[in-house]
Amino acid sequence: MTSPQNALCVGKMGDACEISATKPDISTCRSRAIAARRKFRIPGYPTLADLGFDGDYVSPIQIACGNLTGPLLISKDWLDAPSALAHREELQKTGHLPDNPFIRVIDKALAILNLNRADIYISPVFHLLTPKRSSTIPAAHARASFDAIGRHELMGRRPIALGIDAAQVLTHFGVDHVPAPHPSARIGSYDMRAALIAKAVQNA
16 A cells, blocks of 8 residues: 555656656556555555546546547546446446536536547546545545646646645646636636636646
């Protein structure tokens, strides 16, 4: 089992999956990320497998938004365990909740960019499920998850950090990124958040 403390030490930022100056083998990077996600544990948080969501992806959102060469958007987490269980059938098909503010704002940003969900890649920094909605994820836990898993997902891309939590983790590891509001942030309108996210994608 990888503890958050040990995970912070074992990752060595700078391999081909992370450095933009190289051309990483994206298939290898994806396989590494999936394998790392399946091994990653922190007591108190269910894994995707625990709740029946393991699959050929790093995060279920990639069922819809999993383009390995598309713009990379990194958010805080995927879902909380109660919501995942309550909407299991829908989530197993699509990886997202259609009426959730997150995907609605993402869709608006994509419309501005003339892109589709399949054109982008979304992943959280924290790859376990939180025990309740709007849980606070300790910084050490978010960093441990990114160090074990998320660094393999960079694949030479400059990510867009969706929200403060993602930005803080990327800053901690010295990952160059473009900040943008979290789609579900309680600031401004959907259209305002979408416009800022679209601009960040253009600048990445």
